[in-house]
Amino acid sequence: MNDSYLNFVNSPFGARLARSFGLPKPEVLRRYRADEPEFGGLVAIGAGREPHLLDPLADLVASIGVTSVAHESAGLWMPLAHRHGLMTGRFEPADSGSPARLAALIFDASGIEDSSQLGPLHAFFHDTLRSLGQCGRIVVLGRPPEGCASPRQWTAQRALEGLTRSLGKEARRGITANLVYVEQGAEHRVEATLRFFLSPRSAYVSGQVVRIAASGSDIATDGNSPVPPFDWKQPLAGRRAVVTGAARGIGASIANVLAAEGAHVIGIDIPSARDALEATMRQLNGTSLAFDIAAPEAPAQIAAALDDQGVDIVVHNAGITKDKTIAKMTGAIWQSVIDINLSAQERIDDALLAAGILRDGGRIIGVSSISGIAGNLGQTNYATSKAGVIGRVQSMAPLLRARGITINAVAPGFIETQMTARMPLTIREAGRRMNSLAQGGLPVDVAQTIAWLAHPGSAGISGQVVRVCGQSLIGA
Amino acid sequence: MNDSYLNFVNSPFGARLARSFGLPKPEVLRRYRADEPEFGGLVAIGAGREPHLLDPLADLVASIGVTSVAHESAGLWMPLAHRHGLMTGRFEPADSGSPARLAALIFDASGIEDSSQLGPLHAFFHDTLRSLGQCGRIVVLGRPPEGCASPRQWTAQRALEGLTRSLGKEARRGITANLVYVEQGAEHRVEATLRFFLSPRSAYVSGQVVRIAASGSDIATDGNSPVPPFDWKQPLAGRRAVVTGAARGIGASIANVLAAEGAHVIGIDIPSARDALEATMRQLNGTSLAFDIAAPEAPAQIAAALDDQGVDIVVHNAGITKDKTIAKMTGAIWQSVIDINLSAQERIDDALLAAGILRDGGRIIGVSSISGIAGNLGQTNYATSKAGVIGRVQSMAPLLRARGITINAVAPGFIETQMTARMPLTIREAGRRMNSLAQGGLPVDVAQTIAWLAHPGSAGISGQVVRVCGQSLIGA
Numbered sequence: 001m002n003d004s005y006l007n008f009v010n011s012p013f014g015a016r017l018a019r020s021f022g023l024p025k026p027e028v029l030r031r032y033r034a035d036e037p038e039f040g041g042l043v044a045i046g047a048g049r050e051p052h053l054l055d056p057l058a059d060l061v062a063s064i065g066v067t068s069v070a071h072e073s074a075g076l077w078m079p080l081a082h083r084h085g086l087m088t089g090r091f092e093p094a095d096s097g098s099p100a101r102l103a104a105l106i107f108d109a110s111g112i113e114d115s116s117q118l119g120p121l122h123a124f125f126h127d128t129l130r131s132l133g134q135c136g137r138i139v140v141l142g143r144p145p146e147g148c149a150s151p152r153q154w155t156a157q158r159a160l161e162g163l164t165r166s167l168g169k170e171a172r173r174g175i176t177a178n179l180v181y182v183e184q185g186a187e188h189r190v191e192a193t194l195r196f197f198l199s200p201r202s203a204y205v206s207g208q209v210v211r212i213a214a215s216g217s218d219i220a221t222d223g224n225s226p227v228p229p230f231d232w233k234q235p236l237a238g239r240r241a242v243v244t245g246a247a248r249g250i251g252a253s254i255a256n257v258l259a260a261e262g263a264h265v266i267g268i269d270i271p272s273a274r275d276a277l278e279a280t281m282r283q284l285n286g287t288s289l290a291f292d293i294a295a296p297e298a299p300a301q302i303a304a305a306l307d308d309q310g311v312d313i314v315v316h317n318a319g320i321t322k323d324k325t326i327a328k329m330t331g332a333i334w335q336s337v338i339d340i341n342l343s344a345q346e347r348i349d350d351a352l353l354a355a356g357i358l359r360d361g362g363r364i365i366g367v368s369s370i371s372g373i374a375g376n377l378g379q380t381n382y383a384t385s386k387a388g389v390i391g392r393v394q395s396m397a398p399l400l401r402a403r404g405i406t407i408n409a410v411a412p413g414f415i416e417t418q419m420t421a422r423m424p425l426t427i428r429e430a431g432r433r434m435n436s437l438a439q440g441g442l443p444v445d446v447a448q449t450i451a452w453l454a455h456p457g458s459a460g461i462s463g464q465v466v467r468v469c470g471q472s473l474i475g476a
Numbered sequence: 477m478n479d480s481y482l483n484f485v486n487s488p489f490g491a492r493l494a495r496s497f498g499l500p501k502p503e504v505l506r507r508y509r510a511d512e513p514e515f516g517g518l519v520a521i522g523a524g525r526e527p528h529l530l531d532p533l534a535d536l537v538a539s540i541g542v543t544s545v546a547h548e549s550a551g552l553w554m555p556l557a558h559r560h561g562l563m564t565g566r567f568e569p570a571d572s573g574s575p576a577r578l579a580a581l582i583f584d585a586s587g588i589e590d591s592s593q594l595g596p597l598h599a600f601f602h603d604t605l606r607s608l609g610q611c612g613r614i615v616v617l618g619r620p621p622e623g624c625a626s627p628r629q630w631t632a633q634r635a636l637e638g639l640t641r642s643l644g645k646e647a648r649r650g651i652t653a654n655l656v657y658v659e660q661g662a663e664h665r666v667e668a669t670l671r672f673f674l675s676p677r678s679a680y681v682s683g684q685v686v687r688i689a690a691s692g693s694d695i696a697t698d699g700n701s702p703v704p705p706f707d708w709k710q711p712l713a714g715r716r717a718v719v720t721g722a723a724r725g726i727g728a729s730i731a732n733v734l735a736a737e738g739a740h741v742i743g744i745d746i747p748s749a750r751d752a753l754e755a756t757m758r759q760l761n762g763t764s765l766a767f768d769i770a771a772p773e774a775p776a777q778i779a780a781a782l783d784d785q786g787v788d789i790v791v792h793n794a795g796i797t798k799d800k801t802i803a804k805m806t807g808a809i810w811q812s813v814i815d816i817n818l819s820a821q822e823r824i825d826d827a828l829l830a831a832g833i834l835r836d837g838g839r840i841i842g843v844s845s846i847s848g849i850a851g852n853l854g855q856t857n858y859a860t861s862k863a864g865v866i867g868r869v870q871s872m873a874p875l876l877r878a879r880g881i882t883i884n885a886v887a888p889g890f891i892e893t894q895m896t897a898r899m900p901l902t903i904r905e906a907g908r909r910m911n912s913l914a915q916g917g918l919p920v921d922v923a924q925t926i927a928w929l930a931h932p933g934s935a936g937i938s939g940q941v942v943r944v945c946g947q948s949l950i951g952a
Contacts (some may be wrong), residue, residue, distance in 0.1 A: 114819075115814060115818045115819045115822060115861075115864050116814075116815070116819050118814055118860060119807065119810065119811060121860075122802065122805065122807060122810040122811075122856070122857070123807065125802045125856070126802050126803060126805060126807075126810075129802055129803050130803050145867050145870070145871070146870070148871070150871075151822075151868065151871035151872050151875065152822060154867050154868075154870065154871035155818070155822065155864045155867035155868045155871055156864065156867070157867065158863055158864060158866055158867025158868075158870065158871075159814075159818065159860045159861065159863045159864030159867060160860070160863070161848075161851075161863045161866075161952075162847070162848045162849075162851055162856075162858075162859030162860045162861070162862055162863025162864070163851075163856055163859065163860040163863070164851070165850055165851025165859065165952065166802075166847075166851035166852055166853065166854075166855055166856040166859040166860070167802070167851070167856065168851060169851050169852060169853040170801050170802060170853050170854070170856070207850075207851065207952070325646050326598065326601045326602050326605055326642075326643070326646060327602060327605050327606045329598065329602060331595065331598060331599065331602075334595065334598040334602075335595060335598075338591060338592075338594055338635075339592070342591045342631070342635065343590075343591045343592050346591060346627075346628060346631065371638070371642075372637075372638045373638075373951070374641055374683075374949070374951055375637075375638055375639075375640070375641025375642035375643070375644060375645050375683065376641075376642055376645060377642065377645040377646050378642075378646070379642055380598070380601070380638075380639055380642040380643065380646070381598070382638075383638035383639065383641065383642040384594060384597075384635045384636070384638040384639040384642070385591075385635065385638070386638055387634055387635045387636070387637045387638025387639070388591050388631050388632065388634060388635030388638070390634055390637075391621050391630050391631035391632070391633065391634025391635060392627065392630075392631045392634075394621070394622070394630065394634065395621070395624070395626075395627035395630035395631055395634075396627050399627065434949075473850070473910075473949055473950050473951065474949050474951060475849070475850055475949065475950060475951005475952045476637075476641065476683070476951045476952065
């Protein structure tokens with residue numbers, strides 16, 4: 001649970017030592033705190049030809065209350081910002097006087113239709129990247145390639161992935177880089193997602209590609225408005241959220257974050273963890289349900305317990321690992337991991353959906369893993385179950401669209417937990433450092449990502465997998 | 477070009493030393509040689525419930541002339557194999573007497589419809605993996621998840637990715653593991669792909685997922701049969717193949733392999749490489765075209781040179797790297813990499829397609845890179861261009877389907893070339909060892925993968941990206 005190297009190299013003496021010996025110096029990541037402003041500082045805006053997203057960007061800049069500066073590639077920004085009543089200025093390169101420390105770089109690439117038009121991306125990041133401060137944010141905006149009218153446009157939009165991921169690897173200093181593809185007609189749905197990627201809430205999410213679709217319904221399940229303005233402080237007020245495996249660790253962190261955003265949390269965990277579950281739920285005025293989710297009767301029991309008031313958010317966090325090479329793995333160990341991590345999730349969802357307990361406009365979030373994406377030595381059972389979770393969200397998303405229900409997965413990388421604390425030192429250090437942020441994530445990083453997907457403003461995001469891995473090298 | 481560590485630990489003294497010190501011992505990979513049998517040894521067959529692909533598998537086993545043994549999960553195999561006139565037996569676990577050394581493990585998971593039915597996969601690989609010999613092959617067969625009738629089936633099929641990739645990481649000893657999703661109705665198209673994955677030709681391809689579609693046309697451009705039996709020794713006989721960047725390195729290797737399979741190769745390279753290009757082409761009775769593909773007039777020149785006889789296969793191999801962090805990268809360097817690696821490819825394809833020079837049933841193969849998938853430090857330009865190549869094949873595939881033309885990309889990982897030989901030692905060693913085979917690939921590994929995609933039997937594969945990376949950790 002304690003990255004002592006990170007702490008050491010960020011102490012005055014350790015920093016000096018690291019500098020002398022050329023050791024890597026992971027940044028202490030800035031994370032969200034309710035008692036600190038979430039947004040601040042200067043945001044530089046860049047754009048390619050005919051950008052389509054400057055209007056929603058101006059709304060966002062106004063909403064989060066930051067000051068923008070326009071790079072020369074975004075000539076349209078200044079007049080537009082003025083129309084929106086925003087203070088704005090021109091970006092001045094760092095070498096002309098004292099460098100402006102930027103908090104974020106946002107590039108609107110939505111109008112790029114050909115690979116020959118990618119030059120402004122270079123110009124913008126060439127000019128601005130050095131001025132981006134510690135734990136800064138890079139967001140590139142484009143159009144979903146698969147929805148583009150021509151192969152040339154599809155190709156140019158798809159190229160943005162290579163750029164964004166390279167920027168994430170170059171930037172260091174706690175900076176994240178993410179790519180958001182906004183479908184035509186989904187412009188009104190960008191704010192929740194851009195807020196997340198610009199916020200310290202996304203401290204450990206980098207190198208990700210997210211699509212915001214125009215399809216699906218903006219149904220709200222309660223008094224909240226289905227489209228902005230949301231209550232950004234308590235976006236989940238009035239919503240009921242089920243979290244499995246909520247007694248401890250990542251599950252408890254998810255429960256805490258959802259409760260902090262206003263949800264009433266119903267925590268589920270196995271009967272043997274009842275005391276810890278009740279202690280966790282008591283702190284956040286939640287409800288405890290001590291059920292073994294893998295038991296045959298569990299889906300009906302959970303449905304019965306929720307039937308009265310229904311539920312808006314279901315987070316399938318409960319999971320186990322039982323690592324062995326397959327030659328040494330018994331059938332029972334294989335089966336229990338598949339059953340708890342995957343099949344139980346299917347059975348519970350199906351029971352809640354069949355009985356109409358999960359309300360229209362609801363959210364389902366499964367916890368996958370980078371092992372489920374890339375496979376892992378000694379985890380044939382775990383990786384199979386976590387790859388299945390990805391199949392689950394991909395397969396259910398189209399079926400739930402008409403009801404305004406979204407279903408997505410998060411895929412954690414190396415997260416500092418009791419489990420990772422027990423790993424052998426060298427494996428633990430490799431897992432921790434082999435990512436663009438050179439450190440492990442915290443349970444709260446997973447929880448914040450889930451809270452973003454659970455947000456009423458995330459209606460355009462479904463069937464997707466978001467890694468919470470600091471842009472881990474471990475891939476597919 | 478020379479992995480001296482690999483050579484050393486495979487010498488008698490080096491192997492002893494590696495054993496004493498617990499050093500990693502990468503396997504010397506078995507590669508295809510025209511003077512050695514391509515297939516041999518025992519193949520173990522396993523299956524889940526209601527397997528749909530045993531008939532084409534029996535055809536394959538007969539065609540490549542190997543002996544099969546049936547695992548107890550594949551009860552249907554023995555009678556079916558007998559009907560196909562095959563010698564076959566039962567798989568005996570290694571611990572009951574002297575272990576049979578298996579050459580390949582093939583599991584037909586196509587009938588699995590629910591996550592609760594995944595158990596036979598565990599049983600099969602649990603029992604057989606230890607009996608698989610050096611440079612053995614693992615192939616898992618399934619149905620494309622996105623085409624499954626129910627979410628449960630989709631989920632279970634998608635779960636196979638996590639299993640296959642974990643097996644690739646566990647197996648070591650030069651063993652590869654790949655997953656082939658066969659669409660219903662595409663059963664007649666499996667042979668070319670299964671031959672590739674079972675052959676030493678795929679020595680450095682592991683952890684990959686390939687889909688074989690039933691759609692698209694099996695049009696042949698010449699006297700070859702559009703469906704099996706193909707001439708497996710000279711599958712490209714009578715075909716004309718253009719290879720850009722063919723003078724040296726990977727391009728020359730591609731030209732050699734395509735020529736060895738019977739194609740007439742037209743090599744293109746820049747005028748300054750004319751001598752090397754002509755020397756390479758002379759050896760394989762090919763044709764040299766000294767053009768700068770990035771020149772504005774190049775598409776028309778290439779089209780004119782090919783107009784007479786047309787072309788069947790286009791391999792876009794030419795590419796450059798000009799690495800710099802983006803803050804230090806000039807606009808000219810950015811632009812030249814995007815233009816040569818991506819835009820030129822678009823212009824040439826479009827010219828060949830507009831003039832009808834690329835014939836029906838043709839093949840286009842672009843060379844991408846794992847940098848284009850995962851991004852890379854110092855390669856914003858290169859990664860952008862190589863991500864664009866992926867967009868190119870994804871966007872063009874549906875448009876070319878009716879003409880029977882396929883378009884795919886290969887994404888090399890660390891390949892031993894003059895370029896990688898010039899890398900600093902630590903970066904080179906990290907790139908070489910950070911994959912399941914603990915070594916770099918050779919140019920011929922890329923070339924063989926391209927030859928498989930160019931094969932007349934690969935009609936069902938289009939719009940896909942196949943990594944040639946030894947299951948590199950470097951992912952997305």
